């Protein structure tokens with residue numbers, strides 16, 4: 310080596326050192342400052358090895374390291390340059406380092422590990438860690454296998470309302486000016502939530518869709534779940550009157566089926582009030598009058614065989630039993646012209662299998678099979694009365710061949726089915742039996758916030774919505790104390806204008822007697838002088854229809870303060886001044902509870918519901934509430950002995966009298 314060459318060397322080595330240090334600095338700069346959680350858990354792999362194996366010596370160091378990296382063990386990130394690196398740096402600083410060695414160092418700093426080098430390293434395969442799949446949410450599970458119509462239900466906020474304008478524009482109500490005027494006259498100025506959503510659906514702007522016959526474009530059926538007292542009756546009465554008012558000839562076009570006679574009478578009243586001046590004829594069939602009397606009220610011509618049927622009424626409100634009697638036994642009673650079939654309190658009616666009423670009604674609506682040309686050759690047409698008009702889908706009943714205007718055209722019944730309940734059934738089998746046409750569901754329910762689709766879920770899981778103005782309480786007591794606690798509620802908690810529900814007619818009679826004796830005993834004392842004596846009456850199926858009507862009228866007039874009844878009137882009955890409901894005997898299920906307490910807190914008014922629970926029933930009743938997600942809504946009230954003490958003497962006197970009566974009889 311020459312002296313000049315030797316003199317050049319330190320210079321070059323200094324340059325190499327500077328290059329090395331610059332690159333080293335850059336690498337440090339590019340290195341992430343903090344490690345991500347993923348980095349921390351990195352399985353040691355080629356990348357890390359690259360960092361750690363910058364030279365052959367490093368490789369040896371790594372091999373010698375007593376700590377072997379394990380799968381999943383965090384990659385160690387040295388705080389300061391490793392021993393190997395320090396050694397490399399030292400070598401670089403050493404001016405004695407040979408060029409060739411220097412080059413090796415530089416190259417090794419830049420070079421990526423060759424595949425050969427990688428394979429020489431202890432490669433640790435990286436597998437994804439096993440993860441638990443997320444459990445499907447309650448809502449997903451509940452909605453599985455559900456009818457798509459229910460999944461796509463329209464959830465309506467119960468606080469929604471719509472003013473009824475009196476000017477030319479209907480304000481989105483779909484109601485005629487005549488109807489809006491009538492409602493205003495009756496003091497109805499706003500539509501309730503269920504009405505705001507249902508009316509535009511049943512009363513579309515297009516007049517063609519309001520026609521009485523829609524054989525080629527039949528309307529969709531409707532299912533409505535809305536709390537008690539939320540105005541479901543008007544939600545169907547208004548559209549029916551509006552659409553049927555266009556009719557020229559009287560035909561049976563709306564059929565309303567209800568579970569009890571009392572409800573039939575109540576709905577008739579609503580139709581008459583709302584439809585006043587619209588010329589529609591309304592009839593009822595409940596079996597309260599003789600069959601022949603009903604027939605004469607419903608059918609104009611029972612002697613001629615009329616294929617199109619004959620009717621004296623446009624709207625028939627009935628119980629299912631009597632409806633079947635007329636379908637089977639009244640000549641010319643026909644459902645072929647029906648534009649509306651309303652099933653109110655649908656879950657109750659669908660549970661009623663009486664004479665397969667639903668199957669028979671659906672069969673009477675459906676069009677009969679088409680006749681062939683051979684059976685009815687043209688030319689053999691018998692004459693038939695001019696007024697015997699047959700519905701488009703029932704043409705095959707006539708002695709003509711039924712020739713469609715277009716070969717593929719299919720005529721369908723124009724009857725729109727409307728189902729209503731505060732406790733709509735979730736039973737898909739029952740719903741399927743109704744043969745619904747593209748049903749549209751409306752669920753009137755405030756969001757409970759726990760699930761995005763809580764409205765449908767609540768229907769599916771039978772978590773029924775209650776009126777927001779209802780206060781619910783329960784008292785757990787000993788069986789022997791129950792009547793006394795009830796009397797205490799009446800006198801200390803002003804439980805009047807009350808409906809009291811018992812489990813049976815027998816229980817009703819006994820409670821009314823005991824209460825009468827109790828009131829008599831109280832009246833005899835000086836203390837009761839200033840207190841008004843309560844009038845309590847039984848309302849049961851043992852009474853004649855006339856007696857029941859009279860009692861209901863007296864109760865409505867507040868001549869009777871407490872009406873004790875079985876579940877006979879727990880559904881649908883609308884008495885505006887009922888401020889309290891007492892379940893003297895616990896309801897057997899949540900449905901019954903919902904309908905009982907729903908006799909108060911109607912149409913936005915406040916109401917109180919009390920349930921008296923015998924100690925041995927407490928667990929069962931609480932479970933019923935818990936399953937409906939409702940236990941926390943019912944406040945538990947404790948009534949102390951000292952509160953009952955003032956009434957105890959009268960109670961004991963009354964008990965003695967009752968015992969005497971029962972012993973005698």
Ligand SMILES: Nc1ncnc2c1ncn2[C@@H]1O[C@H](COP(=O)(O)OP(=O)(O)OP(=O)(O)O)[C@@H](O)[C@H]1O
Nearest residue numbers: 499500501537538539540541542543731881883912
């Ligand atoms: N838009 C309205 N404005 C004022 N009152 C109304 C309105 N709609 C209905 N009502 C009144 O609200 C009360 C309850 O209505 P309705 O009997 O139709 O309730 P519902 O939903 O059928 O209850 P249930 O499920 O118990 O049968 C009735 O007295 C009715 O006249």
